[in-house]
Amino acid sequence: MMLGALLGEGWGAMRANRLRTLLTMLGMVIGVGAVILMLAIGQGAQLTVNESIASMGSNLFIVLSGSSTSGGARLGSGSVPTLRLADAQAIADLPDVEAVTPILPNTAQVVYGSGNWNTTVAGATPAYLKVRDWPVSNGQPFSDSDVRSVTRVALLGQTVVSNLFGDEDPVGKTVRIKNSPFLVVGVLDPKGQSLDGRDQDDTVLVPVTTAQRQLFGNQFPGMVRFIMVKAKSAEAMNRLERSLTDLLRTRHRIREEQDDDFSVRNLTAMAQAAAATTKVMSGMLGAIASVSLLVGGIGIMNIMLVSVTERTREIGIRVAIGARRRDILLQFLFEAVLISVSGSLIGVLLGIGCAWAVSHFAEMVVVVTMGSVLLAFGVAAAVGVFFGFYPARRAADLKPIEALRYQ
Incomplete structure (x- = not known):
């Protein structure tokens, strides 16, 4: 009241x-x-x-090749090829590693019919999809057998599909990358933009051995640009970072007084x-x-x-x-x-x-x-x-x- x-x-x-x-x-x-x-x-x-951050993946490290000096100017990480496929295989055996993939990226023109598109072509292993938490929406991923056999197969990102195929289903079709025919075996799920604004869907994935031997060539056989490592948990990140550094220093025969010829970056920490x-x-x-x-x-x-x-x-x-x-x-x-x-x-x-x-x-x-x-x-x-x-x-x-x- x-x-x-x-x-x-x-x-x-x-x-x-x-x-x-x-x-x-x-x-x-x-x-x-x-x-x-x-x-x-x-x-x-x-x-x-x-x-x-979620599209990038969780609990991630990226291992970059070393730097070099030319004419008194120090070049950035990755300018000297110091990482090999064998390094990635050794990293996979560490107890805190869930998945690991070597990566050899470059740009190339992809052609289908009368259309063409310039994009990033990355050589990787099937574990790349697990490292990046990146499923295939159509078709299937290439296999470890394709990596061993240096098979010409490719997974296409959504941006590449829309620019080359439109509404046409690309699975089973053949595209040409640097004048080499590649069979499209699958299409990646949409990822969207990365933290730096880059379109993650503007990419093509091929077996890393195919990229090394048939697409980009390499004066240092077996070398890759960088390695991505996914830890089993967030709690294992610090422990794994130390294990990665110790393993690679041992494998590369780096003495105690020498600097690393590689760099390990915690992508998850930077994203957080x-x-x-x-x-x-x-x-x-x-x-x-x-x-x-x-x-x-x-x-x-x-x-x-x-x-x-x-x-x-x-x-x-x-x-x-x-x-x-x-x-x-x-x-x-x-x-x-x-x-x-x-x-x-x-x-x-x-x-x-x-x-x-x-x-x-x-x-x-x-x-x-x-x-x-x-x-x-x-x-x-x-x-x-x-x-x-x-x-x-x-x-x-x-x-x-x-x-x-x-x-």
Whole structure:
């Protein structure tokens, strides 16, 4: 009953000063809408990064060949061929390794019928699909027998399929890579973009021995560009990194005082660092947007103070006819909360609408979650209570005689 009376009085006070109420609510509307929109953009960016990490695979190491020096300038990792197929086979025997694949990538023109497409052609083993968590959507993968037999078979990425075959099924067809015929045995599942924005589906996989001997050639037989290693678990990553380094130093006969002729990089750690950075940026966006909630709360306090001044005689009459201090306090506090909550509800609709507009027109990934909506709404309501308390207490503390004399 008391709540109904407070609600009626609150709506009556808001209707009596419609323009002032709307202007007061505007701060909360903008604040809540901005918080929801900024959090949606930040969480969309975080989702994009997480999807890129998932598409890359989990618990991954990449072992790169060594670097060289030419004319006083040091060239990057991979400029000296120091890794062999035998290194990958030895790494596979380490206890913490789930899967390993050597990789020899290069670019080449792929031709089918009258169409052609320049793409990355990577020589690998069947374990590549397990290392990258990359299933085949159509057809089947090539086998270890194809690697041993140097067979001309290929797996195509979705981008290559769409550019060469359109809606035609490529499985069983023959494409030409550097004028050599290759039988298409399967099509890879879509992967999307990597963390650096590269199209992972723009690729062709062939047996690594075929790439070495028939496509790209190699003045160092058996050499590969790099090796990808998948650990059995995240807990085994540090242990495996040490085992990899010790094994390759032993195999390459590197003395204790010599530098490594290879480098081991933890791709999962780098991906997690990127995800953590995106999460921090998402939080910062929300924090910056929440400043507008503070501004809206100050606006509520100012308007309520004006309202207390204007209604001083009304307060005196209420006290004179028996209203208690608590009744006056609740009346003005309830009005402040009502303005805050009403503005917050409109702000929620505005934030969701703006998020949809950004997603639709700017083609950005935005994610509006119930958690972000409840957070923005809850903070806005708390701001209304906090900034409405002082004017309400000031109204409750008015002396009835002084209030009745106020002109």
